[in-house]
Amino acid sequence: MSIFLAQLLTGLAYGMLYFMIAAGLTIILGVMNVVNLAHGTLFMLGAYIVFTFISDELNFWIALLISVLLTAVLGIILEKLLIKHVYGKELEQVLLTFGLSFIIADVVKWIWGTEMQTLPVPALLDASLSIGEMVFPLYRLFVVFIGCLLALLLWYLESKTRIGAIIRAGVDDRAMVGALGINVGLVFTGVFAFGAALAGLSGALGGPLIGMYTGMDNEILVTSLIVVVIGGLGSWKGSFISAILVGVIETFGKVWFPSLSMLIVFLIMMVVLIIRPQGLFGREVA
């Protein structure tokens, strides 16, 4: 029983990481109609930036903050310089973000090498919570907490603020947002930077859990794409549910069928698509 609960917590922690990265992906997709194939490399970059600053004896939390800020700034630069030229052009988007993912991944390889690295769990959270005979690593609980906080924040932003109203309008009707006299360019830059920051944040938080290694960007990209597909295009709520689903199933899958965990997740996606081609919470497309 205690092992089961510990696994469940691990699954939830992974699910929350997936949610953080998928939320960025799906918001960018929903608002800007851009599939950002470089999103996985931003995640990787987030983890490595923290790694560098911690190596300089910096506090984990400050390093995390720097990582989030840097990825957000990178997001702004990428959007202003490159992404804005390819709105509405699907093939160009794919080509551009694919190229970017190659560049960023190669830069990471260049700077940090190909050796596998891990981030230490921050001292404050390097402990376990014991309830009876059950032991829960505090850091995982913390990641789950942050994930829930993010969901709460997104809910608040979406339903209670002007910016949320603008973005919702943008998802439903692009032309209208422009007609309202809102600076669409600014909104898009902000959304892209926000998504990039989320990728950076999840990378920083994920470092102590999954470590850093070559190819992690691809793994995380594929998993988060699956999360987005299951949840429904542009719906962060859908991503929240499906991220938890994928995280938990993947974790248990790794225990029970070590070599087929990916297959299980993929099959779940297929089943969802057969029943609901637009994803669990996706808008119906006429």
Added chain:
Amino acid sequence: MSLLKVENISKSFKTLQVLYNVSLEVKPGERHVIIGPNGAGKTTLFNCITNLLPIDSGSIYLDGKEISKLSPHHLVHLGMSRTFQKNNLFGDLTVEENLHLALVAKKSYRYNIFSPLASRSDIKKETNRILDQWEISSRRHIKVKNLSYGEQRLLEVLLAMASNPKILLLDEPTSGMSPAETAQTSEMIQKLPRSIALVVIEHDMEVVFAIADRITVLHHGEVILSGSPEEVRNNEMVKEIYFGGGAKQHA
């Protein structure tokens, strides 16, 4: 016996109800015109009949067969064809190639993956016949996007007729046309053979009364009247909705 029978269909988008219990009957060869102010649900009605949009309730019969669940392409093979309000053609293909695409739909070799379409003589013959009949042979090699708007509207109808339908739904065939083009199109519609029943959405009252055998008036998603042109012309309610407001159209 009616050819097309629409029985009490309803359709809503989320909270917005667009069609309430709409019923309609079309006899073979009949010219049935649907009129109504903008937003009355006319195009939605067409989309529901051709199952581009699934209906919420009600039933639709073609030749006595319930068709509301059949896919759009299936309906074409049962003899129902349609045009679209906005031109919906293959702009980068020539007039001839557009017709080819439309004509192959009924051929048994439409799934053939080896022998060139260009070498099929039956398609060529039928294309020539249509081009000659409508006197547009000289335009055959022009890319469709370079045709005039009126020519595109004509081609739109010709594509829909290529499957040799029993019933043809025309969605605002004269929309966006100059008065001259409108007159031309009205005449073209009148020239269509009586073997085809027509259901036409139309705004131009001159065209409506020139072609209609029967008129159905749709208002806020409801049928408020279905009758002969005379009945519609003299109906107080229709006058109120249609002719009472600013527009000074007359028959």
Added chain:
Amino acid sequence: MKKIFIYTVLLILLVLAMPLVLSDFGINLATEIYIMSIFAMSLGLIMGYAGMVSLGHAGFFGIGAYTVAVIGQYVSNSYLLLLISVVISGLTALITGVVFIRTSKFYFLMITLAFGQLLYVLFWQLKPWTGGADGMSVSAILNLGFGEILSPNAFYYVMGVAFIIAYILLRLFVESPAGKITKGIMENEARMSALGYNVRVYKLLAYTLSGALAGFAGSLYSYFNVFVSPDLSSWTFSGQVMVMVIIGGVGTLFGPAIGASVFICLQNFISTYTERWPMIMGAILVILVLIGKGGIIHWLRYFKDIIFLRKQTDEGAPQNQVKKEEVVN
């Protein structure tokens, strides 16, 4: 049609004549280019003629490659083995395609990416059969009935012929009724449906043919490279093939082959000077996107038009002269 016939003959002559001027290294490179061209053309078919942008096409390539590697341990007849590869990859495309093609374009992109990556992980994890991350060497030897094919020149001609056959088959498909209809569906799906076509059948047909052809390319690669690894199905490989298609020219049959040639030559050339090929490739992509539309084949056509001062095929402004006399009435 006549023009296409002339091009095809020229292509055959080119393939036959190339070994006369190429070094051994060049012959090997050309052989690889033929295989990659088949692969790129298979993706180019669904991208340019069916409007389906897949980022998981390497999945089929991997299926073909691993089929030869794994089943080739028990089956020695090359024809049979190639047939099995094509059938398995085609069937996989058919089955997954039924689900994939129901989705919208962004979904299709993401789902195919996940599909390719799934195969990548499977080849990785099914270690007892596939050798896992280390890959496996291919024991099957290509023999088409006139001796074992081992020398670079022999490989060159076999792959060259395979390339020409693939090109001709694709050309036939594109000109066939089904091919024209598929293209029509790409341009305007709703209209084709309203004309009476079952659009899903055509999309599925194109996807299946494309998957089978990619599998065929993979199985040829397996014979050629005598070694296979999970990377053959990774999404970055899928992405690279897509890059070949796009830089060659989407919407043409031969463009992807040109793209494959340029890509592989560049890759080989740059890799001899620096390890930073991925970064350079990324930069090239970004620059390509920023400088504008179209692939190499579009540029070639453009230059040809300038050089030969060709008259534009479309007649200028729209003319409105149809049945003018009726307007008078």
